[in-house]
Amino acid sequence: xxxxxxPAQIQSGNRRALARAIxxxxxxxxxxxxxxxxxxxxxxxPSGKPAKQALRIGLSGTPGVxxxxxxxxxxLMLTNMGKRVAVLAVDPSSTRSGGSILGDKTRMDHLSxxxxxxxxxxxxxxxxxGVARRTREVVALCEAAGYDIVLxxxxxxxxxxxxxxxxxxxxxxxxxxxxGDELQGVKRGIMEMADLxxxxxxxxxxxxxxxxxxxxxxxxxxxxxxxPQDPDGYPKAMxxxxxxxxxxxxxxxxxxxxxxxxxxxxxxxxxxxxQAQYWFEQEVRxxxxxxxxxxxARAAMKSLGASVARGDLPPNTAAQRLLxxxxxx
Numbered sequence: 144x145x146x147x148x149x150p151a152q153i154q155s156g157n158r159r160a161l162a163r164a165i166x167x168x169x170x171x172x173x174x175x176x177x178x179x180x181x182x183x184x185x186x187x188x189p190s191g192k193p194a195k196q197a198l199r200i201g202l203s204g205t206p207g208v209x210x211x212x213x214x215x216x217x218x219l220m221l222t223n224m225g226k227r228v229a230v231l232a233v234d235p236s237s238t239r240s241g242g243s244i245l246g247d248k249t250r251m252d253h254l255s256x257x258x259x260x261x262x263x264x265x266x267x268x269x270x271x272x273g274v275a276r277r278t279r280e281v282v283a284l285c286e287a288a289g290y291d292i293v294l295x296x297x298x299x300x301x302x303x304x305x306x307x308x309x310x311x312x313x314x315x316x317x318x319x320x321x322x323g324d325e326l327q328g329v330k331r332g333i334m335e336m337a338d339l340x341x342x343x344x345x346x347x348x349x350x351x352x353x354x355x356x357x358x359x360x361x362x363x364x365x366x367x368x369x370x371p372q373d374p375d376g377y378p379k380a381m382x383x384x385x386x387x388x389x390x391x392x393x394x395x396x397x398x399x400x401x402x403x404x405x406x407x408x409x410x411x412x413x414x415x416x417x418q419a420q421y422w423f424e425q426e427v428r429x430x431x432x433x434x435x436x437x438x439x440a441r442a443a444m445k446s447l448g449a450s451v452a453r454g455d456l457p458p459n460t461a462a463q464r465l466l467x468x469x470x471x472x
Contacts, residue, residue: 150185153287158261161288165263168280183280186287196415197229197286198402201311203297203333208319209343210296211250213385218251220391221292222259229285230254230262231278232296261290279310279422308336309421312411313398316340318360320353334360335367338378338401341394345382357382372410377401434469443468 148167152160168179204210211232218228230251254260263281278295285293297307308314316337334340340360345353360380370378379397383390405411434440447461456464 148182150182150287153182153186153284154289156289161261161284162263164284165265165281168277168284169265179280183283186283195286195289197282197290198292198313198398199282199295199311200292200398201295201297201307201314202317203307203314204317204343205319208317209385210317213317213341213343213383213391214294214296215251215254216385216388217391217395218254218260218294219257220388220395222254222257226259226291227289228254228257228260229288229290229293230260230296231281231285231293232262232264233278261285261288278307282310309418312402312405312414313338315398318342318356319344320349320356334363338373339394339397340364340378340380341390342380342382343385346384346387346389350382350384353382372405372414374401374404440465440469 148160148164153164164179164182167175167182170176170179202210202214214230214232218230221228251262255262265278265281282293282295295307295311314336316333316339318340320342340357342353342357342360345357357380364378364380367378381390381394381397383394385391402411405414435444443465447456447465450456451458451461
């Protein structure tokens with residue numbers, strides 16, 4: 144990887160340059176991190192803000208709910224409206240080998256060939272929260288490349304997938320009908336963050352089950368405390384069929400309505416500011432954790448760990464000594 148990726152290439156919509164820039168962003172090498180930071184700084188406007196702000200839509204749901212089918216059908220509908228759509232699909236990484244399948248382009252065959260769409264699968268690298276560690280920075284690249292809408296598809300592991308809400312303007316929860324005890328299938332935490340709950344596969348024999356599931360969630364949402372960033376009636380539950388392209392246009396209308404209301408009442412800008420503060424704090428934490436990966440810290444941890452194992456030091460005392468050593472290095 145070299146630093147010959149120019150901001151002008153990204154801003155002109157060069158897809159190959161965008162793909163290479165994302166690879167640079169996702170690299171953990173120290174020199175690549177410096178190049179990535181410089182590239183992101185160069186893509187910002189003189190005011191220090193991104194040159195363009197796309198609509199960021201986070202999409203979560205349990206495995207098998209049809210996220211890829213929904214994103215392809217939804218994405219094609221948006222591109223047919225003249226929108227440029229970027230899809231950031233995060234695949235789970237193996238805790239044993241570290242590898243990922245990264246098969247989203249295969250599952251979204253039609254959308255991947257659309258000139259107004261860009262699909263980038265990325266490994267989660269065991270990062271918690273359903274997204275990759277650098278997904279937020281990749282979103283900024285896609286905005287700089289001129290995409291109007293960025294869809295962030297999470298790993299799909301259930302109720303822990305809440306980090307995506309810290310990098311999106313709208314958070315969509317996709318559910319399947321007749322999934323057993325629906326109100327226990329997805330816990331309260333992620334439900335409270337969802338702006339829209341879409342019950343997919345509302346077609347054929349599953350249509351009546353989807354209607355019942357949607358009614359169950361609509362009732363559950365009414366029991367939740369109303370959020371200040373929502374107009375009356377939100378969050379809401381709806382049925383869709385990605386397979387038959389049914390209900391997606393209505394869902395998009397609801398997303399636009401919510402987006403416009405939040406923008407008009409100042410919640411859009413407040414949310415973006417809160418997210419920036421959150422990611423600043425995360426970067427500080429990550430930088431502090433990175434100090435533990437240095438040779439000096441590893442040697443100290445090994446020595447103190449051996450003392451703990453022998454019973455010479457209690458764990459809390461050994462930890463305090465390690466922190467003291469890190470402060471003086």
